[in-house]
Amino acid sequence: MFLHWLIFALVLMGRVSDAKACNSTQYGDARIKLWKHLGLEDNNSQDDRMWPLMNNYKYNPYYGNKPAKTYVGIYVTSITNVDEKAQSLSTQVKMITVWLNRKMKWNPNKFCQIKTFAAPKNMFWTPDIGIMESIKTEFGTKESPNVLLRSSGFTVSTDILSMTTACKMNLYRFPFDTQICSITLQSTVYSDQEIKIDTLSKAQLDKNHIINKSKEIFQSQGEWDLINITTRNHITDDDLERRKMDQLIYKITIKRRPLLYVINIIIPVFFFLVLDLISFFVDSSAAEKLSFKVTLLLSVSVMLLILNNTLPSTGTDIPLIGVFCGATFCLIGISILETIFVNYLKIKGAKKRSVETTAAVTGQDYCVIDQQNPPDSVRDQNEEQSCTPNKIFTECRQKTPLYWTRVARIIDVTFLVLYMITIIVFMSVLWVLLRQSKYLK
Known part of the structure; x- marks a missing residue:
């Protein structure tokens, strides 16, 4: 077998x-x-x-x-x-x-x-x-x-x-x-x-x-x-x-x-926004601060040009990176406008102070007070206590410039707080939209 x-x-x-x-x-x-x-x-x-x-x-x-x-x-x-x-x-x-x-x-x-x-x-x-x-x-x-x-x-x-x-x-x-x-x-x-x-x-x-x-x-x-x-x-x-x-x-x-775009676009634009925020704490002249903010705005505009050459001009949805760069451009632009307005108030107060100083040196009364017919408030004060015209002039000279300086500081601090809150909310919303689009896809 x-x-x-x-x-x-x-x-x-x-x-x-x-x-x-x-x-x-x-x-x-x-x-x-x-x-x-x-x-x-x-x-x-x-x-x-x-x-x-x-x-x-x-x-x-x-x-x-x-x-x-x-x-x-x-x-x-x-x-x-x-x-x-x-x-x-x-x-x-x-x-x-x-x-x-x-x-x-x-x-x-x-x-x-x-x-x-x-x-x-x-x-x-x-x-x-x-x-x-x-x-x-x-x-x-x-x-x-x-x-x-x-x-x-x-x-x-x-x-x-x-x-x-x-x-x-x-x-x-x-x-x-x-x-x-x-x-x-x-x-x-x-x-x-x-x-x-x-x-x-x-x-x-x-x-x-x-x-x-x-x-x-x-x-x-x-x-x-x-x-x-x-x-x-x-x-x-x-x-x-x-x-x-x-x-x-x-x-x-x-x-x-995405590493190349994160390094070349996202991180620089984010640091431009941080630098604009930090510029509120810099004590420098108005011209230096304004030129610094304008430089940041021009830098963001360069990033927008780079995106314009990369992304298509027509699309159903606006890319989130375009929203990020565009919103950063707008925030820095608004910050420049606020800086110009605050500097205007400070210059206005400085001008009043210089005029009062000139009036004090020349002996002219900046607060135009009629010696024969003083205001009611001055007349009431004269009744309570003796008040000379020089004393009234000194108080008016001190209060007028300080008022505009105080208004400028209040506006600057208020804008800084709102600016920080806006940036935090904007970044959070952008992150949520990015995560949602990932899961929806």
Whole structure:
């Protein structure tokens, strides 16, 4: 009994060894034999290998013609550019297209274990799959002139594409935003009754194959991180031809690295606001303080120009960073107006003090008092106590400038308190909106 099993195993090993033991001459002969077996030497028989829709499936009277399956896998190798103003995404992808042609099958045991065979692409039918969002698409290096034939009957076409696709972006959370861009694959001619497009991961029975492979070969380490790639099928109506077209939609999720914008825009603008707040505690001349605040205002305006060159002019929502810089510009502007008004009151009091000092030196009465007909208040005081005109003049001279100085100080302190409260409330509201937009998305 065991002898029979041993003989069977030896015969099986002998067959495998004979099949694999091919020298270079035998291997070359096997390739020529396979070339003839597939009918590649005869261009008149291209129908069999160029039109798998006709020979893969037979007509079923109950369900009609079964569409030919085409599997497409897109692997993102790099993100070259994201243009927020143009709302476009530039990527380099590896696109693998696989379809079944039963006429192109062979038994590897008969051809020195040849399981794959490269042949010119122009000798085969290839699916006319286009990218609907494409603005510009070109081959990354060079169009592959060949396709890869597998012994199981599958034909594989591999292309490296550099493409720019339209992508509708929501920049409300810029630069902490996450964008989702679509790549829609659709045949330009064949309907859903002829071609069915499906993802390559389903053929490999691995849902995470595309994203795992993309992260493995991802080369770019720039501003954007590749987060996820999902797929879904969709049937769309062609109004012109009055038929339905099958679509395979790739959803590419990318996330921006915000460190550059935080260092170059957010932190400087925040420190401009802090410096404007601290300037209230600086005891310096009015001209120096005013020039300092105007310099801060010009610095914020430079940041606004940088944002204007980055963000699109049209959008459904105003980016929060634009609100932050715009509100900071307005707060510093209001602070400058308050400083001008307070300085005006202080100058007004200083002028009155200088005039009174001049009047005291020249002997003129700044408080114009009629010696013959003094005011009622002075007359009442004279009745209670003796009051000379020099004493009345001295009290008036002291109270008038101090009144404007006191008003200026009260306005300055009140504005400082309101200014601090406004900044705290504004920052808190901005933070809440940023967090809410993250969860809502």
